[in-house]
Amino acid sequence: MRRVLALGIVTLTAAASLAAQDPTPPIDRGVRVGITYTAGTRPRLVVLPGPGLDSVRTIVQRDIDFSDRFEVLPLSRGDAAGTTSSVNYQLYRTLGAAYGVEIRPAGTGVEIRLHDIGAGSVRQQAVVPLPAETDAGFRMAVHRAADEVVRWITGTPGIAATRLLVLVGKRAYRVDSDGGALAAVTSSGETVLSPTWSPDGRSIAYTRFLDGTGPIMIQPLAGGAPRPVKGTESQLNFTPAFSPDGRTLAFARTDQEGGTDIYAVNVADNCCLRRLTVGRFADNLSPTYAPDGRRIAFVSTRPGSPQIYAMSSDGTDQELLAPFDYGATGASNAPEWSPDGASVAFHRDIDRAQQIFILEVGSRRFKQLTSSGRNSDPTWAPDGRHLAFVSDRSGRGQVWVIDTESGRIRQIPLSGEARLPHWSRHVGGTTP
Amino acid sequence: MKSRSLMVFALLAAAACGGKKPAEAPAPAPAPTPAAPIDSTAIKARMRQDSINAADARARAAAELQAQLSAQLTAMINFDFDKSDIMPGDMANLDRKAAILMANPSLRIQIAGNCDNRGSDEYNLALGNRRAAAAQRYLINKGVSAGQLSIVSYGEERPVNPADNEAAWAQNRNDQFMPTAGGNNLMAPK
Known part of the structure; x- marks a missing residue:
């Protein structure tokens, strides 16, 4: 049942339409000297849908995207009900995703889990305390969490908390x-x-x-x-x-x-x-x-x-x-x-x-x-x-x-x- | 000047005769009207007016001179792109400033160097300073006392013309000259 739910509810956007959704042009035509942007050579990553926490997910997804180390597969928002304790690895594998980032409520903050889609397992997880969304420190705390996810995968933190x-x-x-x-x-x-x-x-x-x-x-x-x-x-x-x-x-x-x-x-x-x-x-x-x-x-x-x-x-x-x-x-x-x-x-x-x-x-x-x-x-x-x-x-x-x-x-x-x-x-x- | 005084006198005389207009004066009276009496009040008025006029004229001339000296003192000079060399066409301008400064030892001026907005923002602060110093050096070489001059740089922060075209850029590459002391009642150079 859970599996059917996940399959039925999660709407996936084809990777081909990624560029159209991106508000910034992916390639600067004025850039030269051996720099070529080749889509698809970076590992694909998906921020998994879940209940609530839309603002956290939105910020984390954008931060990871702006690290330019992954091809972030966008999922349509607001369609994730129920628990995500069982991740449909097979589904994300067919999309070519290497990593899944799961974010769910935990106490006064969130728990973040990094799924290795290929291996079908959780590779790393951490509980991140977050101030209230109205707090001045909220966005920076979320940025720090996103940077940590980048560090889990690449060994060096992202640049969002800057x-x-x-x-x-x-x-x-x-x-x-x-x-x-x-x-x-x-x-x-x-x-x-x-x-x-x-x-x-x-x-x-x-x-x-x-x-x-x-x-x-x-x-x-x-x-x-x-x-x-x-x-x-x-x-x-x-x-x-x-x-x-x-x-x-x-x-x-x-x-x-x-x-x-x-x-x-x-x-x-x-x-x-x-x-x-x-x-x-x-x-x-x-x-x-x-x-x-x-x-x-x-x-x-x-x-x-x-x-x-x-x-x-x-x-x-x-x-x-x-x-x-x-x-x-x-x-x-x-x-x-x-x-x-x-x-x-x-x-x-x-x-x-x-x-x-x-x-x-x-x-x-x-x-x-x-x-x-x-x-x-x-x-x-x-x-x-x-x-x-x-x-x-x-x-x-x-x-x-x-x-x-x-x-x-x-x-x-x-x-x-x-x-x-x-x-x-x-x-x-x-x-x- | 003279004819003007006479006119004033005539008007005053007319006023002294009760304000009647000369054209309406009755003709038939046989008794010859005596020559206008020597009216000391009118003469005093005339003399007063003469001196007022003369003072006015002097003041006007002085103001004109001050305005001219001030304009010569504050006239901008311009520069080529990324250059701080005094252009030959601006040398006469600076020579006039030098003469005014030497004729007025208590006069102090500040020279402000400016740049157009095409160069690097922060480099332009240094370039503006160099432009101001170029005029300062020129004036000192002409004999102006160094103590009369100070320099600042506005870089590209104070454009004369905020537009973004060749004409505006040319205007914005300049030195501006501002009196900071002794700028009133300047003596004209001999």
């Missing part, structure tokens, strides 16, 4: 990586530039842009007023970046002779400002730390146009990082070191439009990731596989996320012109 900082107009906002829970993080009275996360995600740093000058502020997100970083009270201080241990903040600072140089300050003790570059006839800006904290990639105009350089975190041992043809290669800006340390993403002008590049630090080879529209200011997800960036491909500046493995892209829709995104590390750790 947020992006982004400028819309004068204010900085944070938004969940799936585009939900948008919230302003700076006050309406100030003009903000260069917002960046602290590594623990508990605070942000940004430039408070005044009349051509501005300090760097650090704002705790749990509450409390932003405080200025010592040494940034005069001139214009911008492009702040935390060291991976969160103790040091590197940033660029203009001077009255027209130059811009990189400084570092100990923000743990609010002391010990030191200058890392001395560019008498060149600008140095946009520092980004390698994950070991020992190297800093940055932009320098020392060759005549802005290009990507690197140095030790104390300012010594400066070298060109991204090769370029003198006089021919366009301006290169906005570097961000990948979380695994292997790559640096940046944008480079091609025919006066910026495009996203990824430099392999070891080989010094790079690939161009975008070519349609203007694409700038890349920022890495903690998996080192996804990048968010600003693109005007939809008409105005919006944040897009690209899977650098498959080339699949999606938009994080924001009402207004979006600029300067920065992706957080996992919010509150990687385990639920």
Whole structure:
């Protein structure tokens, strides 16, 4: 009886119509360099229907889909009554599903079971406490559960329990990586530039842009007023970046002779400002730390146009990082070191439009990731596989996320012109 | 000027005669009307009016000069894309500023460098600073005291023209000059 029920009630959508249902185009036509999106090569996964918990299932399914590691088979919603304690493995096998994710109520949260469809057994399970759906922490708790499922299968967590900082107009906002829970993080009275996360995600740093000058502020997100970083009270201080241990903040600072140089300050003790570059006839800006904290990639105009350089975190041992043809290669800006340390993403002008590049630090080879529209200011997800960036491909500046493995892209829709995104590390750790 | 004073005098004289219009004056009276008496009130009024007019004219001329000096002082200069070199066409503009600054040692100005929105947002903050410094350096080389000048950068954050086309971009690549002290009652350069 149960089996008949499951067969009769579960409506399955053919995999062929998957693309039509997907709100974002699966393939970016503007993506090149050896990236080909081949549907069907990723394991198929299905989020099993069950009683209630529709909002949890919807979020988990989308999160797993956005991990770009699975082909998620959609089931039509609201058709699942009764118990799912007996999963119709045979049915899902015929659909080619490798994994089934079962979510059912358990105490104040949910129990999540990962079914190995081929083996016909539960491979992993966990009870995840969830706050009430109206609670501010609800979505992030569900995202964490989804990331854990991805970790069960692939060994590395998904990227759902992360947020992006982004400028819309004068204010900085944070938004969940799936585009939900948008919230302003700076006050309406100030003009903000260069917002960046602290590594623990508990605070942000940004430039408070005044009349051509501005300090760097650090704002705790749990509450409390932003405080200025010592040494940034005069001139214009911008492009702040935390060291991976969160103790040091590197940033660029203009001077009255027209130059811009990189400084570092100990923000743990609010002391010990030191200058890392001395560019008498060149600008140095946009520092980004390698994950070991020992190297800093940055932009320098020392060759005549802005290009990507690197140095030790104390300012010594400066070298060109991204090769370029003198006089021919366009301006290169906005570097961000990948979380695994292997790559640096940046944008480079091609025919006066910026495009996203990824430099392999070891080989010094790079690939161009975008070519349609203007694409700038890349920022890495903690998996080192996804990048968010600003693109005007939809008409105005919006944040897009690209899977650098498959080339699949999606938009994080924001009402207004979006600029300067920065992706957080996992919010509150990687385990639920 | 003179004819105007005379006219004023005539009007005043007419007013002094009881406000009658000259055309309606009765003709047949045999007694010759005496020449208009020397009316000291009218003369004083005339002299007062003369001095008011002269002061007005001086004030107007002074205001015009101030407006002209102020316009010369604040006239923008422009830049090529991603460049911070002073363009030859802007040198006369900067030379006039240098002369005004040297004639007014208490005058202080802030130079703000601006960029169009096609370059990188954050790089443009550095580029704007370099553009402001280019004008600053030019003025100092012309003899302006460095203490009279300060620079800031707005990057691409304060476009003069928010449109997205070549004309707007060209306008938005500029240095703007704003007096921060001693900007009133400027002395004209000799």
